[in-house]
Amino acid sequence: xxxxxxxxxxxxxxxxxxxxxxxxxxxxxxxxxxxxxxxxxxxxxxxxxxxxxxxxxxxxxxxxxxxxxxxxxxxxxxxxxxxxxxxxxxxxxxxxxxxxxxxxxxxxxxxxxxxxxxxxxxxxxxxxxxxxxxxxxxxxxxxxxxxxxxxxxxxxxxxxxxxxxxxxxxxxxxxxxxxxxxxxxxxxxxxxxxxxxxxxxxxxxxxxxxxxxxxxxxx
Amino acid sequence: xxxxxxxxxxxxxxxxxxxxxxxxxxxxxxxxxxxxxxxxxxxxxxxxxxxxxxxxxxxxxxxxxxxxxxxxxxxxxxxxxxxxxxxxxxxxxxxxxxxxxxxxxxxxxxxxxxxxxxxxxxxxxxxxxxxxxxxxxxxxxxxxxxxxxxxxxxxxxxxxxxxxxxxxxxxxxxxxxxxxxxxxxxxxxxxxxxxxxxxxxxxxxxxxxxxxxxxxxxx
Numbered sequence: 001x002x003x004x005x006x007x008x009x010x011x012x013x014x015x016x017x018x019x020x021x022x023x024x025x026x027x028x029x030x031x032x033x034x035x036x037x038x039x040x041x042x043x044x045x046x047x048x049x050x051x052x053x054x055x056x057x058x059x060x061x062x063x064x065x066x067x068x069x070x071x072x073x074x075x076x077x078x079x080x081x082x083x084x085x086x087x088x089x090x091x092x093x094x095x096x097x098x099x100x101x102x103x104x105x106x107x108x109x110x111x112x113x114x115x116x117x118x119x120x121x122x123x124x125x126x127x128x129x130x131x132x133x134x135x136x137x138x139x140x141x142x143x144x145x146x147x148x149x150x151x152x153x154x155x156x157x158x159x160x161x162x163x164x165x166x167x168x169x170x171x172x173x174x175x176x177x178x179x180x181x182x183x184x185x186x187x188x189x190x191x192x193x194x195x196x197x198x199x200x201x202x203x204x205x206x207x208x209x210x211x212x213x214x215x216x217x218x219x
Numbered sequence: 220x221x222x223x224x225x226x227x228x229x230x231x232x233x234x235x236x237x238x239x240x241x242x243x244x245x246x247x248x249x250x251x252x253x254x255x256x257x258x259x260x261x262x263x264x265x266x267x268x269x270x271x272x273x274x275x276x277x278x279x280x281x282x283x284x285x286x287x288x289x290x291x292x293x294x295x296x297x298x299x300x301x302x303x304x305x306x307x308x309x310x311x312x313x314x315x316x317x318x319x320x321x322x323x324x325x326x327x328x329x330x331x332x333x334x335x336x337x338x339x340x341x342x343x344x345x346x347x348x349x350x351x352x353x354x355x356x357x358x359x360x361x362x363x364x365x366x367x368x369x370x371x372x373x374x375x376x377x378x379x380x381x382x383x384x385x386x387x388x389x390x391x392x393x394x395x396x397x398x399x400x401x402x403x404x405x406x407x408x409x410x411x412x413x414x415x416x417x418x419x420x421x422x423x424x425x426x427x428x429x430x431x432x433x434x435x436x437x438x
Contacts, residue, residue, distance in 0.1 A: 051321065051354060063310060070316045077309040090296040091282060097289045102270065135270060 006031035007059040016068040017056040018160035023075045025195035026083040085152045100157035115168030137183040162187040166203035225250035226278040235287040236275040237379035242294045244414035245302040304371045319376035334387030349398045356402040381406040385422035
């Protein structure tokens with residue numbers, strides 16, 4: 001059933017799946033991309049991620065790896081000879097993990113709320129999301145990337161949300177760039193890398209997808 | 220201000236702090252333990268973890284590392300010559316990370332709800348918690364530890380909850396051992412290690428702490 005060396009089970013608008021696609025592109029790894037039909041989950045997906053039943057799943061030599069941040073670390077540790085994604089010293093590596101973890105704990109919920117809640121709740125959600133982004137912007141500071149000169153793990157964790165900004169900015173009627181210009185400058189810097197620009201779908205396509213999904217769900 | 224080589228900011232009943240204490244004990248690292256007065260947070264804690272403002276914080280040569288699972292990985296990568304906590308091959312390492320992440324996402328909430336909710340909600344919470352433990356028990360299976368013969372990262376992530384079981388079993392009037400005997404056998408196996416048995420406080424002391432805290436908060 002699993003013929004290729006490397007297979008990715010994914011869904012095109014997923015910011016978590018995009019993380020894996022960027023890491024694979026950075027390493028120059030060829031793989032079989034298998035688009036998953038959600039919510040109608042394939043037998044392969046259920047078999048390869050029986051615990052969470054979620055994409056992305058990387059299947060390497062028939063064995064599954066789950067959870068996007070864990071997959072990115074696995075890719076970095078398995079294909080070591082090109083484009084290191086993790087800092088080499090343990091302290092900086094811990095910092096990279098800290099920021100990726102911060103993104104995982106904070107960004108998804110706050111971003112979606114900023115566009116989908118209404119009235120006062122939405123104003124509060126937008127403020128909270130901007131505060132989270134300002135913390136991240138403060139960490140990037142004047143550096144090209146999160147941990148300094150090299151693009152890596154923490155950048156990958158955050159940058160995939162960038163193509164979703166337009167959707168929630170439009171719905172929430174606000175501008176992230178106005179509040180966090182340095183963060184957007186960092187995102188544009190990341191977009192100069194082929195691994196990122198070829199992975200992230202067009203923002204308007206994401207918006208169309210989201211609006212269609214909402215209308216299908218009757219929201 | 221930071222004199223010692225290794226300092227731990229912690230709070231004795233914290234299952235997250237205990238993870239770090241077990242890892243330090245496994246490695247035989249001496250450190251200054253600084254008990255934190257929560258919720259009255261020290262200037263040192265706020266300075267060393269300005270983002271989350273939470274214990275545990277490990278301070279190594281004056282530099283802070285935050286988030287218990289990230290600290291345990293840092294300890295393993297920094298003091299490499301004794302008791303490896305991470306599996307050496309990338310695939311097994313990804314699995315260890317997966318299970319530690321599963322514990323982080325599922326166990327704390329489900330455990331506390333099983334003892335603090337009431338009536339039907341509590342029955343549902345108990346069932347959900349047992350289901351989570353059964354997934355973990357299934358992963359351990361007949362092996363001595365999570366990833367096989369060696370005690371490590373995933374074991375550390377879960378075992379610190381063991382000393383809290385009694386509190387929520389008592390409040391929720393149920394027995395985890397009755398439902399998950401193999402999981403409890405694994406916990407008892409972990410308790411045979413000095414690093415674990417000397418770190419985990421007595422279950423009754425945890426219960427007294429919890430009841431006192433509840434009554435202070437007027438619950």
